[in-house]
Amino acid sequence: MKAAVLFEAKKPLEICDVDVAKPGPHEVLIRTVACGVCRSDLHFVDGAYPTPLPAIPGHEAAGIVEAVGDEVRTVKVGDAVVTCLSAFCGHCEFCVSGRMSLCISAEVRRQQGAAPRLSMNGEPVHQMLNLSAYAEMMLVHEHACVRVDPDMPLDRAALLGCAVTTGAGAVFNASPVTPGETVCVVGCGGIGLAAVNAAKIAGAGKIIALDPVPEKRALAEKLGATHTFDATAESTVPEVVELTKGGVHHAIEAVGREASADTAVKVLRRGGTATILGMMPLGSKVGLSALDLLGSKKLQGGLMGGNRFPVDIPRLVDFYLRGLLDLDTIIAERMPLEKINHAFDELRKGDAARSVIEFS
Template sequence: MKAAVLEQAGQPLTLADLVVDRPGPHEVLIRTVACGLCHSDLHFIDGAYPHALPAVPGHEAAGIVEAVGEEVRRVKKGDRVVTCLSAFCGTCEFCLSGRMALCLGSGTRRPRGAAPRLARPDGTPVQQMLNLSALAEMMLVHENACVAIRPDMPLDRAALLGCAVTTGAGAVFNACKPTPGDSVAVIGCGGVGLAAVNAARIAGAGRIIAADPSPEKRALAQEMGATDTIDPSADDAAGAIVELTRGGVEHAIEAVGRPASADLAVQVLRRGGTATILGMMPLDHKVGLSAMDLLSGKTLQGGLMGMNRFPIDLPRLVDFYLGGQLKLDTMLTARITLDQVNDGFAALRRGDGARAVVLFDGA
């Protein structure tokens, strides 16, 4: 099969022919139909986050089940599925307490010494990135890393549910849980931020302020449900948001992974407000609340992958899209082929568009 391989951090991906193993117990072989390009991939490609190499990136995908291994119960051959990097074990304290996104995935990877899921034709192993490696014609994953969806869901849009929407919308539904009428600020309007804006509208938020330096993305945010937009690089952007909301927002969602964006999320909170950090910050960066913030009852929290409960949340997101509430068509701004993947990531670095999706043969 053809795959995009990261040989060395900071270098372009190379297209290579790889061999994918047959599914073992609890494993599912999926023919990839679509894979979204995400900033999280760029963190590994550019070397900001470490990963064993060579590896195949890509973690926001949808496809069709080609084969299943022994003991697979969740999906069957022919099912249309969406994958998720937060593969869950189902038995740890996090899974059993309903916090599946925090599961470390024990038992969802092949044990040390077993044959690799991905390899070069000579048998040299190739690392699987984030349990998926979706920038390839086939994926071999644990059954708890995918979920079957309705057959009438278009797979190019379904792919976005695997990360951007699960994270952005999940942060609203699972972590923030705004009360109807609450004010929400979303800082960063890429795929994750736009999904958060859309979910805030679905959840009944009152004022929804989208902050992004790109006029194009601010316009997309308005299409997704933002009531107001602002350029966060403008002078006193925090003061402008506080003034718009007469004292600050109940919820601020950071969706880009920049220290200045996290600081802005804290600055725009009203008394008792909550800042939720979704972006992948530099590993040595700290985000905090001042003593006065704490005395004002403000809260700072993470929202890993939107604190998703993937098998439950994903079908509901599909229903939201097919019911006309989730605006995935607006988010999907480019469709490319696998041989254009480096151009796609270059556009992502520049901040062009909201979400690009690689389409494979048969899409």
């Protein structure tokens, strides 16, 4: 199969022929239809986060089940599926306490010493984030994918695998928004725009979106933002605090920078919660001041939006099919796998929302 392989950080990906193994117990072979281009992959491609190499990035995907291994019970051949990097074992402490997105069990990968899922010229190719979706086929654990309504367009369904699950999850799961509460989203990329749209679905009152790019602020308004501001303007924080009469109930950071996380904290009202979704550079720190703590402000991470993806993704599909969730607006560009490096270049500029790789 054709796949985009990362051989060295800070170097372009190369389109190569890669061998994919037959599915073993609890494994599913998926023909990839579409894969979103996410900034999380860019962190590994640019060397900001370490990963074993060579590897195939890509983790926001949808496709069709081609084959299943023994003991697979959740999907069958021909099913349309969305994949998710937060693969779960189903019986560790995190899973049984309802925090499946925190599961890091090795059971979702092949045992050490077993033949690799992916290889090239007889040598292993590392599977990134349990998926490696910049490839014509994916071989994953059955708990890394979920069946979805076959009426769902798979180029849009792919976004549910990360951006929408993360952004919407911050609203629905990690920091549940009560109807009428105020929400501020810092950063209007794919995750931030999904959070804006989810806040509208949740019945939030004022929905405030912050981004330095006017075109992305316009997208946020189309998706439900009631007010937008330039995130880099010095007047923005005091304007948001004044607009909301003391600050917002929920601030969601969707960029991955210390400055944007600090902004999320600064726009909170007393008792408000800031949820940090972005992957900040390793070594970054965000905190609360003594006065913030006295005001009962809260700061939390929100890995993958605290999702329970086998439940959440079908519900998000239903939202889309009913016209509540707008995925079409989030997609800025569609392109073939051969343009993956162009997609990353566009992502580095930070001007567009989401690019999607489509497989013929």
